[in-house]
Amino acid sequence: MASFHDFLDPFWEPEDTSEPQHPPATPAEGYQLEVPGKGIIFARSTAAKSLCFKVSPNESGDRSLILNVMKNSCEFSTEKADVKTPLPNQRVVKLPPNSAHLRVARPGSAAIPTVYWLSIDRSNAVVRYGKDLPNNALTNLEVQLDKETDKWIESLVDVSVIEDGETQAKVTISKIPVTVDLAPLVVSDQSITMHQLATGTVTTVSDLPAACQVLYHNVAGANITLDNPEFPAFADAIQRSIDHPWLWCSQKLKAKAKAHEFGKPDIKPDIKKTYLRITLGKNKGNSPGIPYVMEIWPPGHSSPIHDHGKSSAVIKVLHGQIQCTWYNSLHGDKGHPEKIGNPVVMKKGDVTWLGEEQYQIHKLHNPSRGVCVTLQCYRFDGQDNVHDEYFHYLETGSGNEKKFDPNSDMAFTEFYKTMLHEWTGPESNFPFFEAAFRGSGDRGDGAD
Incomplete structure (x- = not known):
């Protein structure tokens, strides 16, 4: 496991914690x-x-x-x-x-x-x-x-x-100098081992910034999962919705690619540069956008390199695997970001984090053959008097820094109903819908 610590822009006046790094x-x-x-x-x-x-x-x-x-x-x-x-x-x-x-x-x-x-x-x-x-x-x-x-x-x-x-x-x-690096993987005080404590390969919840501690306790519970007894095929339904071009996930990904969400408008759409944002709850004013976002990553899809407006965040893997790569800045000495250490692949149940001072710039990528679903949770630290409402990313095709307003592709309750309907409703009649779709001439591959 690669381990790093303390990403810091000191001029944003981050919040003090009981035991700060x-x-x-x-x-x-x-x-x-x-x-x-x-x-x-x-x-x-x-x-x-x-x-x-x-x-x-x-x-x-x-x-x-x-x-x-x-x-x-x-x-x-x-x-x-x-x-x-x-x-x-x-x-x-x-x-x-x-x-x-x-x-x-x-x-x-x-x-x-x-x-x-x-x-x-x-x-x-x-x-x-x-x-x-x-x-x-x-x-x-x-x-x-x-x-x-x-x-x-x-x-x-x-x-x-x-x-x-x-x-x-x-x-x-x-007043605290650079000493050791904190790890990106978070574990509870009930599961950390003496070996992990000695080697520093994980970070305990109590060592996180205060905002991250709140987020962790909100989403780390066993019931924050896709495994639902009322809809045990939820993850399978998401995978199928991605795989079949007449279903909602595939259609939405194609629309986002054509809209050039993270790329220059004059380049060919790249559906691999898209992912889905399913929001939970309302914007409470203490985070960039709605604080809880379920993100869906089809195989091979990735985000651009981006920061998080200096907010804190906790990311929990609900299904599949996600690879996280961290960077020093959006620009770097050579005019582009430079990687810090090695990419880390997280699996179902793993929790990682970022704060005003730590892991602020990263890229997420699904390297597996199956869908990955993560839960992203955001919160401004208490002493953040700026509240940057945007993420900042590097545009595909130009490398220019752009602003991204954290939006929503669909609310969670509506998405859940949509997946349930696709799984059990008329859309599950594959031969009929596939024939109708092919007759429409829409290839569903994200190309113009």
Whole structure:
């Protein structure tokens, strides 16, 4: 199981939780670490030449830590009595997948602000630097200090971040440094094992952000399932509705492909880039769209790469398998998203999650030969004062960032009745309806 942690845009002021991995990052007042020698410094910048982090000591220290990020290089150094000394090269470790230099806009393109972060961890004598989201998978440079001889790290307090040699960058600070990665698979406190606790291959419910904890408890129960004694063939009915072009699911998928829901209008419709959104309940105003969405993924179908408007979410697999791939951002150093780790395939009963700080950007894909059904649950964190009502995705055919208004293809109660009717009603008379459909000339394959 691939494991990652803490996707974070610190400028959205995420909600604090009882045991947070990273407490909310707040705009730096006077630019100081709350705890000497410990924390994450975030700078949102469009710098084109250089971005210089400098963390100076309090009265008990004797030197500063400097990180200078440039267009084609990156360097750690210390400064004592106005004398700068580069840290020895062997103590600076470049980690994949990203390069460490500035993310500079291509000629003719507008500069997109990038979040650069510096993590200082006196407890483990480690300094890390990365971009976008603070986690080990996106660490660019790591310096392992000596806890006995590098005591100077413990006195670092005062922060400045200068872009292009003259302007103070916009800075926020969180007091918990980057340490370990949290896993995407969620388990209850009743099912976690000592081995899982030791290896960190799962995340317990109590470690989730508060909004995710609420969502998990709402949908993790045994009765949140497609297995219905009144309609035991519910999943089979959905599969058949996809397979036969005169039935509702197939017709709706074809209509969505022709509407170019996630693709450029001038390219050939691709039905494999569609999925169905079946909503449960009403929009309560605390989520992007209706908070509970049953999503139906035919074999081989996928979503675009997208974020979730900084909302939190819990995803439960109700039937089949779904593959989830995570990304660093919608743009990345090469002008496109870069994968974090390896894709993870989740099966029936598995639960994953995302938050304002974690797993915010992903792509879902059904790699199996059968339909997959998932339940997506969304909620804004309590301290989110923005409430972005849209998901942001990369358009098929252009790669441009677009907004998606989380909509509904059908309400759950109506969909349930439709599937039951297709399974037991006149539509179940295959020879008659197949002949009528073929006579209409509609191929049902999503092509124009």
